[in-house]
Amino acid sequence: MNLDVTLGIPERLLPGFLDGSYERIGGVVREKGSKKVVAWLRENAKNQAALSDSSVFSSANAVTSNVSNVVNNLSNVASILNLAVTTMGFALVLKRLGFIEQQLEQAQEVLQIIDYKIDLSFYANFRAALDLACNAFSMSNPESRKMSAMQAINRFLEAEHHYTKLADKEIGNGSQVADEYLATLCLAYVTEARCYLEIEELDTARRRLQEGATALRSRFEKHVNTLLTSNPAAYLHPSLKEQVGLKHLTEIYQWLNPGVNENDVFDMQRENLFILAQQPEEWINSLPQAIRIPKIVNQTKGLNELAKQSKKFIGSLPGKISKISGSNTGSQESLIQSSEMEIYNNLPVAMELMGSMVENYNRLAMYESEVETIHRLGMSFQEWQQLAPPSSSQENDSELIYITVSEE
Template sequence: MSAIGFAVVISKLNQIDSRIQNLQASISEIKNKIDRSIFAKTRSAIEVAEIALKMSSSSSRRRLVSEVIQPLLEAEHYYQAAWDSDWNEGNCILSREYILILSLVYVTETKCYLELEEHEMALKRLAEAEEILKPRIRKYVKLLFEDPSGYLHSACQGVRPSSILEILKYVTAESNVDKLFDEHIRTAIFNRCSIESWTDSIPLRSRNAILALVAPSLVGVEWTLWDRMPWNTGARREVILGLMSRANQVIAAAQSMIELHRRLEGYRHEINEMVRLGLSFREWQDLVLPPKSSSEDQDSKILLLLPA
């Protein structure tokens, strides 16, 4: 966690913001639900935290870090409620984006407490992050793979059954790969359903979540593209097959969410180790980060610690 640079955090926020705006542009029904001012305040709080942690004066760092914690807490409450609303209403269009924003906010808040040498509070906040995010991550990944058989269709180019199995291990908490293969992969191979019946069978919220990843412009709250076009038209079939050819984007999103789940645990272990060694946050950073004069590519390490 100490290797996370704020420049990369801001870059991730920019990516999330861009995706949200793309979704907003195509869904008039949810425009009023996206409070741009909240996002702006969240980004501002993270940027202030970045400034604070770069200050040479210890007293100035602590003062500014203390001030930024409140807006971070407000952002956590807002985006948790936003996720719950998006999920409970069955839209699931912005589920991933809310999870990613929450993860970046919690990581920033944790770093603020570490700067204040409030290690117990940092661990407490990180424990809350895990409690809030992990079940939502699992729900989201399960949503993408409500029926994994469709991803084995020939239209889903380059999808590996092994990747699907790893995701199913996470979703089902089943470690027996042979059992998962028999229940999900073998059945799909020998009883291959048509792509039409598969897309018609998965819940609307699953369709929306998938479309939000592969074709944001086609997402709708009360409709999806395949609901508007009869299957006997060649155009509809071609569009659906084209969307399924991007199935690897769905696989990658699921894998990224699973990795985020694991990174949260890694952050907690890192702080526990820092406390065990009796090191301050600054001392820990000096220990795990390459020197500022080093030519080593720090971004390559930083990116490993952030959600995609």
């Protein structure tokens, strides 16, 4: 077997891209039918700083710019995870974790308006575990290195248990911060696996990634279904046609059920379209917090504006939350009418969020494939990590590195 490492799409893969027989799932390119992996992707280290500085999230634009014209992708999605576990270093995880924590702090300022509290207490422990891991792998003594690594792993296991409980609670509440806890949980599993990789425990790393993906799949599915709302046809509302279309909705449904196509999804929503047009108030009354209160998608936006917008929805929230605001039945109807279009305006952000969640899960799930490949090729993690394109191609400014295996 020969390993080929290139910047940009290898020429021998172009036919598969052009005829649509390849698909990208997370950090791999594979055949649609057989699911055989034909290439592993990773960010170009030369451009990694620029990618990280432009957005704390690792953007999938690098993938879509090269592949999306010939492979069906969720477009312009962002992920808290890189394409390859190889590039998920502890310093990078620390930066991503800080961004999640900042998002939660901003969300807390808005959610306290409706007396809804979120838990930020454990992030300091997670950061301490990352510091411990960084120190462990800077040690030269193998025994000390492994001992410290196991201590860090125990901390990451604690984080997994803690954030699983928090994620389950927020998913159950239909909360707007559930995805942040799911993203944190992804980071906890990845950092645990990365520790095992650093000490060359490939089998254990692979097993833990597999267990993490299995544990997270149902939780991601549940929150995606929450964001689809009781009537997913709302995402096909005429006012959203420039931002959300049947293609976007189909991509989400294909992740939930790989056998469906656009025609299937449209047929599923035929009756829902008429129900929504005739009884929009029933749909509005059923909406979870994650849809009613918009997420902060741009940190430069003023918090006061967002808080004012959130207050508009409080009166129409069912149950305990509406009582907090002192709303009455007479005012709810007018609030529903006045906020209907504002709620529709939140749906494009919700669709982007679903795309990001799907991307997060796919990348995590494909990390197992990456580790399995390292093991199958008889390589160490350090050897795999050091794979790089030929020096003659360094002038290529591609943001992606393609790793392919050819058999002789």
